[in-house]
Amino acid sequence: MTKLVVNGKHVTVSADSDTPLLWVLRDKLGLTGTKFGCGIAQCGACTVHVDGQSKRSCVLPIGELDGKQVTTIEGLATPKQLHAVQQAWLAENVPQCGYCQAGQIMTTVALLAANASPTDEDIDSALSANLCRCGTYPRIRRAVHRAAAAIKERG
């Protein structure tokens, strides 16, 4: 039994302690926004936040997460409004197939929390672990800058 907080809700999970968080989210909690791409921490499709840090949920055993706060793509927006990063993604028409984008967005939110005005190099180093087979990188870069500006403006 592992107790954790997912998107602000307390949940108790019964799963073998080596079960990766990814499959707990997808199969036990019905949160399918976090995606499976490689299972070996190579693509970033499964990125979530654990206590605010971006993590690869496909290699994160649930047993290590007792008492942790987990945020997934479903937990970013408020009922009224998308997160500034999600809005920037729409404004720049980033998604193609969209499958990698939950991971790209989660990585970006964590990046901007740590670095409010990232340079292109900062963006490259934060996001190069997130693969996109559709090739949306140029737009992601623009969207990160746009989101950073929007967040700053709002203060």
Added chain:
Amino acid sequence: MNRRTFLLSSAGGALAIGCALGPTGGKTWRHFRHTGEFQPNAWIRILADNTILFTLDRTEMGQGTTTSHAALVCEELEVDPRTIRILHAEANRSYDNPDKELRIQITGGSTSTAASWQPLREAGAVAREMLKRGAAELWSVPVGELIARDARIEHAKSQRSATYGQLIRQAAIQEVPKVRLKEPKEFRWIGKSLDRLDGRAKVDGSGTYGIDVRLPGMVTAVIVRPPVRGAKLAKLDDRATRARRGVHDVVHIEEGVAVIAEGYWEARTGADLLKIEWDDGHGGSRDSAALFASFEKLSSSRGRKTVRDDGDAYRSTSSKAIEAVYKLPYLAHATMEPQNATAVIYGSGNAARCEVWAPTQTPGVALWRVAEAIGFDQKQVAIHQTMIGGGFGRRLLVDYAIEAARLAVHTGKPVQVIWSREDDQQTDWYRPMVVARMRGSVAAGNIDGWLHRIVCQSIVADEGPDFIGALMPSRTPRAVRRVFANGPARMFARGTLVDSTSTEGALELPYAIPNLRVEYTPVETGIPVGFWRSVGHSHNAFVTECFFDELAAAAGKDPFELRRALLGKHRRHLGVLELAAKQAGWGTPLPPGVGRGIALHESFHSYCAIVIEASVSGNRVTVRRAVVALDCGRVVNPGLVAAQAESAVIFGLSAALKQQVTFRKGRVQETNFHNYRSLRMFECPVIETYLVPSEETPTGVGEPGVPPVAPALCNAIFAATGKRIRTLPVEAALEAMT
């Protein structure tokens, strides 16, 4: 013969076509009485509350079909595309691709916008006119005085106005009219960069991809497939697996050994506990190095087939010829979403029904293959399209859907089959491996002779049966379907029939070369091959456009200028070539160590030229800029086209620089993203896209950007370093050179 013409004619021709009238033409009133909906054709439904539903009959793989097709319908329907609801079509003959050479329900060949350009606009116009006529009747005013705008019909004189929803009863009793389509200058949505309509579900985690389908009581299956294609199960010990908590069953099906469990992790770790011995058969000796050697040997003698023969290429290249051998590896599709499908059986006996949810490009193929695999009639099977995490041609196959259906029959429960990345790499239908031997000669500063020999496998031999089977009427007896579907495949495999996907792009070389010959030798290796974004163009353009530069260098000519000189009256080729060169600043100085390369290719009726700037240090290539010029006819959505050009450059660079699938002892060596690598953000160049303004009918967008990427890159590397790369991928080739 063209592959698609073949597919069409081999099935006898007379097939229903999804035209503007769709399945309900003439029956609109009866449909209204039953459902209360106005459905003038297969794509449009309007409800009393003014909800407008558009059924998208092509697969959205990221290429933007949702948005561009909605714009086509809405342009004529006079509705803001952002206000309608868009549904995915199920498998149904009304949604067959209107492309005259495809005609099954399929998304491929970069046909979506080109083929639907006319029918979808007509569908919108028919609906609009019926609504107008309904209003005219209701208000007793002349139709000519009515204006349709933003889902309303208005009569200015009498100041009357009604929503479409209020007019559906009257509209439904109208005859289906002949319609006039808008002139381009009247377009409100076509030609504008309408934002993607499918964006929201892709940024908030709410979109349902195939892998996200959830059914009550659903179980998950992981299948251990033979590590060598064609291997047979020799011994199976599943005791440890069965003992694992959460595992329900272990089932041996045609495709492999399936572990059924309560979730993916339980199934995957359960599968890892299986003790399996395979009998590899002769597939166990397949080896990439040996295959390349045998292909190369074949290329030393005349090709089995000559597909083009102008002048006398043998004589012109008999002395002072320049000879080169190009080699390209098998490639995997590596869609971001691994293959998967979900199936359930309801009822039993004659009343049984199989429902499948699949991220597929071909519901039309899935329908007959699933029905046949589980012994159902096609009318007992429903294929539901889901969102799809990348296609690139992989999802023209339906193997995952068949597996899910078989396991649903076996377990009696809803089953979701999920492939791991390793499964996906190991059991793909690869872009064929190719060896091309080139011989050319130059005389008086021009290219005089060109001999191109292609050695590769036929794709149609492997994938053709799926499509031929889908073309045949649903009531075709099983045995007959099998004979017709499988028969021609053998002829393509052996080269009795020439598979045009092997030679496309080489055959149509546009340059004025007096002596030009293209030969083709099909081979069989037992490794399945398939359609991969831009298909035969993906390898042939690399060979032709690199070798062109080799001859230009031999002739002492600038590669851009020589192309221009030899293009003659090929207006659209010239258009993109000159546009790319101009925007890239061809001929202007570059920083030391950086080289510029150009390549040009026509595919899917579109024209694309790319200039790439690159530098090399050791085996590391830095691509700093890519300039794309594209002529795809009239542009429905410039923003989406630019996105596809960016996508093509990144996809093409990933393959050219890094990707290969190799076999050792029959086993795929590149197992996951760490050794089947793709471009990452830090390696991504600046990409600029320029579109040639055009009034021509829209043509392909998703694929034509891919073929020129690899040759432009290797021509740039040559310009930068003097090294001529003839074997892909580049990084491995550079490593072998040092």
